[in-house]
Amino acid sequence: MTSLDDFRNKEFLDQITILNEISGTKDPEALPGLVALLKAPVGDTSIDYMVVNALNAVLSNNEPKVVEGLTDEHDGYRILCIRVAGEHGFKSAVPGLVAIAETEADPDRLMEVLTSLARIADPVGLPVFRLHLEHEDPFIKSSCIEALGKLGDEESIEYFRNLLIESEAPDRYEICEITTWKAIEALASFPLEETRAFLVSHLHHKNPTVRRIITDAMITIGSPVVPMLLDAFETGDTDMRILTANVLGFIGDRNGANGLVAAYDKGLAEDLNVRYALYEALGRIGTMKGIICLVDGLHETDELILMAVVGGLERHVNPGMISTLTDLICKADAQSDRLARAVINSKATRIFDALYENAGAGDALIASLSVSKDSEIQEEFRSLLAEIGGARAEDDLAKLPEVGVGARKALAADDSRSMCAMHRAILTDLGFEAFVAPDGEKAFDFIEQGEEFDIIITDMNMPVMDGMELVGKVRNTPGYEDIPIIMVTTESEASQQNLAEKAGVTAFITKPFKPDELKAKITEVLG
Incomplete structure (x- = not known):
């Protein structure tokens, strides 16, 4: 019973x-x-x-x-x-x-x-997974690809490689198929130099989502792929150099930083966009050679590149760098003004704190801070000055204007800290309340939380969710069908802009750009 x-x-x-x-x-x-x-x-x-x-x-x-x-x-x-x-x-x-x-x-x-x-992951099942690689159902096919990758089936590597190659065909590259995604992950799972080199060679894939998946795979692999990325930086075109520098920065390996400095010394970063990406990567990694290279970058005159330099140095403040920066700012020339603006707009509070000890450098920083219309920046440095304390800090606090929040709202998404800072400075200067995010997913979170924006600015290549995917989700959100979207990109291929236009991008602006150029573009799309 x-x-x-x-x-x-x-x-x-x-x-x-x-x-x-x-x-x-x-x-x-x-x-x-x-x-x-x-x-x-x-x-x-x-x-x-x-x-x-x-x-x-x-x-x-x-x-x-x-x-x-x-x-x-x-x-x-x-x-x-x-x-x-x-x-x-x-x-x-x-x-x-x-x-x-x-x-x-x-x-x-x-x-x-x-x-x-x-x-169960028993090798006895390998023949069955191979058998169904050509199944008409893409989910069954992708399941087999994933299983063969996890089982380390080297016989399937050539098949995976062909899937990635075929995904760039003129009639297929516009969509990232699930089988392509799984093939990339499967290839990345093999601890083989040849498969890693193959993935690096396809880092600049025609489809931005595929680029993001390959980038994520490279970051997951980490240090073993650094030599291949450095080779690609040296031999690749401008777009490949930008992408490999970005990946090396996210990996954070010291050898990657030293290799980028060596490439810089060889004159391989003459292009402004390449140099910008290189400085950002060196700032993320923070080796001695990288910091020296960043200090040399304090002589850059392009505002965006200078913000990348200052943003990188903010992570690695040291007496030698502060001494150099103090001397440059105290010269009271055009470069001094650019440096002071870069420190303020980057919200480089550690650098500000160290420079403020020198009266001349401190006065230059306060002068730059006084013209900022960004309420968040004003609040950040007001708090810092209050913390520093003393009669001089109190006098400087009294000089700062009261800045209100803009009547209109703008959203900007970019994985670059310095680019986000540049967007904030431009948007607040135009009277917007600026919202910034490091990737498309976090940017879309603002929209899902009910924020209403008059304009959106997004980078094309970002981790987690790229700009193309963000644009697609925005356009499918009620009320956002016609909101102006500007895409910021370094892409040189016309096919990339065609893809973005189909997704719903209103206008484009190519890095590097001057602040006034983006201001003009914003004014243009808003009529």
Whole structure:
């Protein structure tokens, strides 16, 4: 006699109690009764659901019965056994699962079997995954790609490579297919120099989402891919140099920084966009050679590049750098003004704190701060001056204007800290309340939270969610169908702008640009 005897005639609460007890004890004696209840349900949704849970618990402790159930005539019980086999890694179930996968015609049931085989991760399943690589269902195909990558199937590498190559075909590059995504991840899982070099060679893929996936894969691999990225920087075109510098910065390996400095010394960063990316990367990594290179960059005259330099140095303040910066700012020339603005607009509070000790440098910084219309910047430095204290700081606080929040709102997304700072400075100068985000996902969070923007500015290449994906999501949001969107890019290929226009971008501006150029573009799109 078991607890399930006369189950159907028991009260609802008694039935719940019995099923909960079976789930907890995993009593094998309850298996026949549970199977009977599964095949002939009680009819109450709650009870029938709990029967499945109890059966799952009992089967998780009974591998032979799971294997036996793989050939059961009842479809629901058979699928439950398939799932339990995968969930609990029952290797003895592999031959049975393989047999099913070889002949299963129903896509949903085949996906259940492949998912379980992938979870068990037994090499015996390799032929089945290879068999279904050409399946018409992209999700089954991608599941097989993912499994073969996790199982380290080197025989499939060539197939994965071809998928990535084919994804750049003129009639396919506009969409990042799930199979392309999984092929990249599979290739990245192999600890082989040839596969890593192949991925690096496709870093500047025609599709921005594919570029982001490859970038994420490179960052995950980390230090082993640094030599290949440095080679690509030296031999690649402008776009490749920008992308490899960005990835090296996110990886944060010292060898990457030293290699970038060596490339800089060879004259490989003459292009302003390349130099900007290189400075940003050196700031993220922070080696001695990199900091020296950044200090040399204090003589740059382009405002955006100078902000990248100052933003990088802000992370690595040291006496030597502060001494050099003090001397430059105290010269009271055009470069002094540019440097002071860069410190303020970058919200480089550590540098400000160190420079303020010198009266001449402090006066230059206060003069630059006084003309800022950014309420957030004003508040940040007001707090710092209050913390510094003293009569001089109090006098300087009194000189600062009261700045209100702009009547209009603007959103800017860029993974570059200095670019975000530049956007803030430009937008607040135009009277906007500026919202900035380091990627598309965080930018879209503002919209989902109910913020209403008059204009959106976004970079094309960003981690997590790239600019193209952000534009697509924005355009599918009620009320944002016609909001002006400006895309900031370094891309030289016309195909990239065509993609962005199809996604819904209103206008473009190419880095590097002067603040007045972006101001003019904003004014233009707002009419």
